[in-house]
Amino acid sequence: MLPQRFEDWFAAKGWTARPHQLALVQRAQEGQSVLLVAPTGGGKTLAGFLPSLIELSVRPKRARASRLHTLYISPLKALAVDVARNLETPIAEMGLAVTVETRTGDTPAARRQRQRHVPPDILLTTPEQLALLIAHPRAPQLFEGLKTVVLDELHALYNSKRGDLLALGLARLSRLAPGHRRVGLSATVADPLPLRRFLSPQPMAGEALAELVIAKGGAKPRIAISASDSYVPWAGHLARHAMLDVMAAIGESKTALVFVNTRSQAERTFQELWRLNENNWPIALHHGSLAPEQRRKVEAAMSKGGLRAVVCTSTLDLGIDWGAVDKVICIGAPKGAARLVQRIGRANHRLDEPSAALLVPANRFEVLECNAARDAVLAGELDGERLKQGSLDVLCQHIWGMAVAAPFQAQALFEEVRSAAPFAQLSHADFEAALGFVATGGYALKSYDRYARLRQLPDGPSSKNMWRLAHPRLAQAYRLNVGVIVEEPMIDIRLQSRGKPIGAGGRRLGQLEEYFIEQLSAGDTFVFAGDVLRFEGLRETAAYVTRTNDPEAQVPSYNGGKFPLSTFLAQRVREMVSAPERWHVLPEPVQEWLKIQEWRSVIPKPGQLLVETFPRANRHYLVCYPFEGRLAHQTLGMLLTRRLERARMKPLGFIANEYALAVWAARDMSGLDMGKLFDEDMLGDDLDAWLADSNLYKRTFRNCAIISGLIERKIPGKEKSGRQVTFSSDLIYDVLRAHEPDHVLLRATYADAGSGLLDIARLSDMLTRVRSRIVTRKLDRVSPLAVPALLEISREMVARGEVEEDILRDNEDALIADAMRVD
Amino acid sequence: MRCVWTDLCLTVNGETLLLDKSGAAWWPRTRTLIFADLHFEKGSSYARGRQFLPPYDTRATLLRMAEVAARRSPARIIALGDSFHDPFAAERLGTEERTLLGALAARAQFIWIRGNHDPHPPAWLGGTVMEEWREGGLVFRHEPRAKAEPGEIAGHLHPAARIAKYGRSVRRRCFAGDAMRLLLPSFGAYTGGLDVGDPAIAGLFGARFHAFMLGQDRVYAIPRMQSGGDPSRLPARGILVSG
Structure with a gap:
């Protein structure tokens, strides 16, 4: 099926074209749009471009006037640049007369202008650049000869506002270049249908779908979960207790990616690892607030194989292939099975060898979540996404x-x-x-x-x-x-030497959200870019800082990077909690925790929502466990406190985490009709009234x-x-x-x-699901399951400081002793 | 004179002023209500540059003015300048806005102080247009002066203050004042604020001055604003700050 030149090239490499690569060539010859679903390492990018390269290699010489043939769109400009580089190899080795160029925000204005008049055969760009190109008066001339559009990492785009922008751009391309073909490249997804729909222009009635090609899956990954039978923390997200395990895992690998969920966790983890780094292994830090130059430096060192480990956030979920990565370590909750697959896929880009991953839960609930996520990944099940309508x-x-x-x-x-x-x-x-x-x-x-x-x-x-x-x-x-993409208002962080007047020079370390800086007073210390910094003052749009070594420095609590626990994974965690016969795989302290919960209160059956009430220290608590993620719980907390206010329960506050919601009040809430309290009608007027000021x-x-x-x-x-x-x-x-x-x-x-931020849709689904399935328990004291949420209350309320740490610790010990007392 | 608990009183150069939670000042002795920086038709001013902010800002501002006027029943209303966002703003007032303004003008005598945005407030509005207004111990003008005589009541600077506590921060419009002078917050619906720590504001005062932040239902006094001011020291009831 391949032209001789291509057959020879594959042979010279000692390769044979993979079935999905040939399938894409076949679909192209039939003129059909197609979605390719393939795991990482499956030769996906080459598959996407192969039909274009073949077409371009056989076109007659006189047709080689500057016509844009293939447009490639990636969510990351770094990926576009990397793909351009990778395309050069087959083009050069086969001696094809094909030109490839990138176009991003970094492309010089002169070249961008030239590209509009004399485009390359293949142009690699981003959704934003596509929007700019189609908004240009010359767009009809530029795109009239377009044959193919390749959309990379489509799973990361299609169900977002960027996906909306891209979809509208494609709709315009359909008009400028009728009959062009589209190729979507996607990681494994639970449901490819919406992606196939995305790729195809929709008729006024009914729906049209692109063809689907699914590449054979690679070897199953090896996923270990770090667990100790002696100690599993009750709350927190830092996994300090497991840092020696993490260090050992780094030691066993050539290059490890250490994923965390937030930028503040990245800073903390980086600090902890360097504290233990006796061998002085090169370990770097990478997250979205660091200055771009600094991130580029880390990426360059990485691609040269010069690093043992990189602590990173979702900034490295997608992107360039680094051949050397042979281990992925995920600290904290995986949040979703698809996210976990994506991250694990960052290790080992050869399809037939298993990727190796270590999950490091930071608390008891995360132990459950890690186990549920591993089971899902090994069973090949993934989270579905709620489809958004175009914004x-x-x-x-x-x-x-x-x-x-x-x-x-x-x-x-x-x-x-x-x-x-x-x-x-x-x-x-x-x-x-x-x-x-x-x-x-x-x-x-x-x-x-x-x-x-x-x-x-x-x-x-x-x-x-x-x-x-x-x-x-x-x-x-x-x-x-x-x-x-709308950024939070950001402020530059500039590093000065001690004693210099504020505002005089200073190297730019990166940016932090304005609201975080506004909470600081001169003299406050915080951790950023791997350094402990002292805030000196704010001048215009920059915060000036000096280096210090305060051990009590706070870590900025960024808003970014807080994705909620997926609905799918939440369901699996609930199932795991409800099935005592499956608890034996869990570490001893976690089993004990659940068993005492079963004895003290109750373990909710699948589909049930457990609501507990108990008094503690002159307050009355109501704790429920929907497992719907912090955002939905927060919204629920706001709405419940309004209702409790009206029921004259005098609610005093609430706290939400990924798994539970705790409300405390001056009055005993155990007598309330919980079915009424959790009725869906709270999503009416109460929601509207609250939204107004949220x-x-x-x-x-x-x-x-x-x-x-x-x-x-x-x-x-x-x-x-x-x-x-x-x-x-x-x-x-x-x-x-x-x-x-x-x-x-x-x-x-x-x-x-x-x-988005309020997750109302998810809350609504939950309220419908638990209707008439609420189990209530009136307890005389705190239950084991409630401890993590209550610990977060004290963490949020008590400020930092040596003495206050003691209060906090005392409080924590008493709380746990109460919950786990078997009498 | 007794303060209602939701308000704060401040004695400036011997005259007692009440700081209304709306951001207006009330001078009980002369039954005068004072507003600063109304910036009528700021929305439509932006629309001329083709940025289409909701065209309801003037209406929103006037409704709030009417609400305070209904509570205080003033004999006189002083607008401290920048009442109109640009020289053509008055011509762009809509019918409903004209009606609302007419109703206010019917119940009290208006004094329009000239501002830098509106050096010539339109005469057809009624009331008196002035550079400044003096009465008792007070002088009312738009822009505060560095070495003003005691008793200056001014606007222009749009003071706002921020306090941080429990890892959160709140920013609100505020009055800024001491025993000698008072700056009013901007009253217009689309007006932003300048931090009271800014030299343009702090420089007007001596070592001690106070910010009075506009809360939801009351005004909060913040003694000498510093970043990280402590709201636990806020008075729970109306207080008399004197000198």
Whole structure:
């Protein structure tokens, strides 16, 4: 099936083309779009490009005028650059006359301009660059000859706002290059159907699917779980107790990736490992807040095989293949089976050898979660994702971009947008609302009609409802504001020498969220970029720090990187808790913990929600265990306290973790009708009333306001003002909510809140699931299962410091003794 | 004069002012209600640059003004300048906004102090336009002066304060004052704030001045703002801060 030149090349390498690679060539010859699902190490990227290389190698010489043939889109620009490099090898070795170039934010302006007029055969880029390319007036000429679009790591994109932006870009490409083929490359997913739909233009009725090719799975990974029969912590996320195990695992491998879930955990783990690093092994740190130069340095050292270990966050979940990595260590909760598979796949890029992984749970619940995740991975089961609908704020941005490209006809654009899978259900009314928003803000009060970003052209005989951009400045503003990734306001961290006046010079170490810096006073110490730093002061947009060696330094609690426990894995953890016959695989202390829980209170049966009440230290507690993740529990906590307030229980506070929610009150709550308390109707008025003032909701609104273009990130000519946005979104939110609660942006915000920071959809599913399945236990003291949540209360409430640590420890010992007392 | 517990009183140059939770100041002796930096039609001003903020800011501001006026029944209202965001703002006022403003003007005598945003507040609004207004121990002007006479009541700087505690921080608009002068927070719905620690504000005062932050239901006094000010020292009831 392969041309001779390709057969020879494979033979010279001592390879044979894999079945899925040939399948993709076959589908290409039939002109079909296709989704390739393959594990890492399966030669996925080559499979994606093989059909394009074949087509380009056999085209007649005179057809070699500069025409873009294949567009490759990756979620990471580093990956695009890496793939370009990897493509060079077969092209050079087979002597193909094929040009390959990348286009990212780092590409020099002159080359970007040239690429629009003289494009390469294969262009590798990102979703944001695609948005910019299709918004250019020359887009029709650039894309008219396009034959293939390759979408890499599609599983990481398709169900997100970036995926929405990409889908809208593809819809436009379908119009500019009708009949082009799409190839999606994806890691193993629970359900490939939505990805196949994503790849195919959707008809006005029914649905269209891309073909599916599934590559044979590789060897099953070897997954060990670090566990001690003597000590398993009750709470916390740092796994300090297991750092010697981690060090030993690093010692046994050539290069290890040490994954943690948050940037603060990364900082802590890095510190702990270096404390134990007697052999002075080169161990590095990599997370999203570090300065890019520093991250690049670590990546370069990594690819040269110069590092024994890298402590990293999800920044390295995806990306470049590092051949040398032979062990993956995951500290803390895996959160989801798919995430775990992805991370384990970062070790050993040869398909036929098993990847080796070590899971290091940091507390008892995480022991359960690690076991559940391992079972799922070995059984080949993965988490499904709740499918989001296309976001209206992204649609607003896209409509603006399409006006930048050329005047458009509203109905035609609506139909084009509907052909993008995430927007297939978009109503005409919502499209009109988005269009109205872009044109004049879309307010019921039509006072901005005379300013307009878009103006309607007079209807002609063949053109009705045509819209054009009102001013060229708006094209520039669009280009400066494109993209759906909204950063928290960040502040530069600059390192000064002691004694220098604040603000004088200083090397940039990276960036931290503004809200974290605002909590610091001069003299406070914190850990960042692997150093202990002393905060000296804030000058304009930079925080100035000096080095120190305070052992009590705090670790910044970043917002980033807190993904919730997946619904699928939560289900498996609940099943594990409910099945005493499966407990024997667990470490001794964890078994004992569950057994005493069974004896003291109850182990809920599958499908049940356990609600316990007990008094402790002049307070009354209510603890429930939905296992739905911290975000959903937080929302539940807000709503329950409102209800308890009305029931005159005098609630005093609550705390949520991934597994449980604890509420405490001045009155005894055991007499309440729990079925009523947990009734789904709390998601009505109570939710609305709470949302109005929720900071998380306001942050969600801010994202929508920025993505939709209501607030501009950058104003032409003022790119370097240092201000993150031009207007406080909270002020807008308050006014809009009071005066036009049905505005399209508030609807976009509400849709986001359902799945995002507030996880309302998940909470709603849970409340439905447990209806009439609530088991209550009125206890005379704290239950073993409640201890981890209660410990978190004291951790949050008590400030740091030597004496306070003692109080904390005493408190912890008493709490555990009470819970585990067998009398 | 007794303070209601939700308000704070401050004696400036011998005159007692009440700091309303809305961000307005109330001078009981003369039944005068004082607002700073209303910035009417800031939203539509941005719309001219094609940034379409919700066009309800003027309405929101006026409704809040009406709410305070209903509680205080003023004989006179002083707007301390920057009442209109730009020179054409008054012409852009909508019908409903004109009605609301008319109702306010009908119940009290208006004094419009000139600001840098509105050197010429429109005459058709009624009331009096002035550079500054003096009465009793007080002088009302838009921009505070570095070496002002005692009793200056001004706006212009949009003071705001932040306190941090329990790993969280709260930022609110605030009054800033001592026994000699008072700065009012901006009242307009779309107005931001400048930190009271900024030299532009702190430099106006001597070693001791206080921030009075606007809470949900009351005003909180923060003695001499420092970063990390301690809210546990906040008075629980209205207090009289004198000198």
